Amino acid sequence: MRLFFRDMLTRPTPTTVSAFANTHTASELAIDIHEVVGRYPRADRASIDHVSLQVRAGTILGLLGPNGAGKTTLLSMLCALMRPRSGTIQVHGLQFKDHPDAYKDLIGLVPQSLALYSRLTARENLAVFGRMSGLAGRQLHARMDFAIAFAGLEEVADQRVERYSGGLQRRLNLVTALLPDPPILVLDEPTVGIDPQSRHAIHENLRQLSRTGKTIIYTSHYLDEVEQLCDEIAILDRGRLIAQGSLGVLLAQFTGNQIELRFEPQSISTAAPILRALAGVYDMTVATPLITLMTDNPYQRLPQVLSALEVAHLRPLTLMVGARDLEQTFLNLTGTRLRDTP
Numbered sequence: 001m002r003l004f005f006r007d008m009l010t011r012p013t014p015t016t017v018s019a020f021a022n023t024h025t026a027s028e029l030a031i032d033i034h035e036v037v038g039r040y041p042r043a044d045r046a047s048i049d050h051v052s053l054q055v056r057a058g059t060i061l062g063l064l065g066p067n068g069a070g071k072t073t074l075l076s077m078l079c080a081l082m083r084p085r086s087g088t089i090q091v092h093g094l095q096f097k098d099h100p101d102a103y104k105d106l107i108g109l110v111p112q113s114l115a116l117y118s119r120l121t122a123r124e125n126l127a128v129f130g131r132m133s134g135l136a137g138r139q140l141h142a143r144m145d146f147a148i149a150f151a152g153l154e155e156v157a158d159q160r161v162e163r164y165s166g167g168l169q170r171r172l173n174l175v176t177a178l179l180p181d182p183p184i185l186v187l188d189e190p191t192v193g194i195d196p197q198s199r200h201a202i203h204e205n206l207r208q209l210s211r212t213g214k215t216i217i218y219t220s221h222y223l224d225e226v227e228q229l230c231d232e233i234a235i236l237d238r239g240r241l242i243a244q245g246s247l248g249v250l251l252a253q254f255t256g257n258q259i260e261l262r263f264e265p266q267s268i269s270t271a272a273p274i275l276r277a278l279a280g281v282y283d284m285t286v287a288t289p290l291i292t293l294m295t296d297n298p299y300q301r302l303p304q305v306l307s308a309l310e311v312a313h314l315r316p317l318t319l320m321v322g323a324r325d326l327e328q329t330f331l332n333l334t335g336t337r338l339r340d341t342p
């Protein structure tokens with residue numbers, strides 16, 4: 001029997017151990033976006049429409065939405081590359097207009113399109129970007145060595161970037177943003193079009209960074225990676241924020257009160273009446289070989305469900321608690337499939 005426990009409620013909260021975290025508690029707000037409106041010149045409507053979003057320090061937040069939802073626009077405003085038409089953004093209590101330099105130092109942006117000099121080597125790229133962020137001398141070299149090792153680029157560090165695979169370029173793109181060691185890292189679709197190994201390496205990098213107390217905003221239109229990586233999820237659709245919370249809370253809120261069991265087809269007729277009679281099961285659908293129970297509390301009811309089946313010598317082949325997946329949740333919320341283009 002396979003168990004699909006999609007719920008993330010039991011996930012440990014990240015511990016904060018970096019030098020930065022010593023002066024900022026984990027419960028502190030890293031980002032406070034309040035009623036922000038973003039509109040491009042000559043556009044007939046706002047691309048970000050009164051969005052409010054708070055992110056605690058040390059969180060990995062997955063910002064999800066289909067293409068055109070406004071993810072890049074929201075990040076551009078967060079990174080002070082675009083000015084909101086209205087609303088406010090505070091990063092660790094600072095607003096860009098009052099403290100532009102200090103504000104910029106708090107955020108490292110990994111842009112959606114690669115920002116690398118393809119004719120230069122990784123080391124040369126890092127030197128350029130490091131100097132642009134104010135590093136020099138021994139400190140610059142120490143940060144470059146860290147970046148190369150962190151991205152696993154030691155072997156290719158002196159090769160021109162144009163010879164790299166897409167995955168290696170993405171990894172270099174990521175670590176350029178880490179050179180000045182910002183407490184907040186913002187990544188705009190960092191794994192689009194790369195091989196699974198590089199994607200895995202980037203996720204591992206982000207988990208490591210999260211353990212050192214960094215706040216990470218990760219945008220994607222791939223649900224599965226956000227599901228695996230993120231502590232919290234915010235869903236953006238047509239410029240509006242339609243949901244925010246932990247994956248567990250979102251699933252429970254929108255579709256999560258289900259237990260879905262898959263049986264051998266011949267067992268369905270015996271299993272169905274047993275399950276229907278259980279306390280706490282208020283609805284049931286049978287679609288051979290699946291039986292779906294709507295319950296008041298699927299986790300609490302699960303032992304009962306299994307022992308009632310055991311008594312009848314029935315054992316489900318697979319069992320899923322909560323919603324089918326986040327894709328389903330998103331569909332329920334918006335009627336749009338995330339993987340689709342607009």
Ligand SMILES: Nc1ncnc2c1ncn2[C@@H]1O[C@H](COP(=O)(O)OP(=O)(O)O)[C@@H](O)[C@H]1O
Pocket residue numbers: 040041043047065066067068069070071072073074
């Ligand atoms: N430079 C621009 N000028 C005008 N409209 C834009 C520009 N960039 C994006 N948009 C529009 O803003 C909306 C949000 O786009 P974007 O933030 O890029 O979405 P996402 O990153 O979620 O795919 C879309 O409708 C898009 O067409």
Ligand SMILES: [Mg+2]
Pocket residue numbers: 071072073112188189
């Ligand atoms: Mg985008």
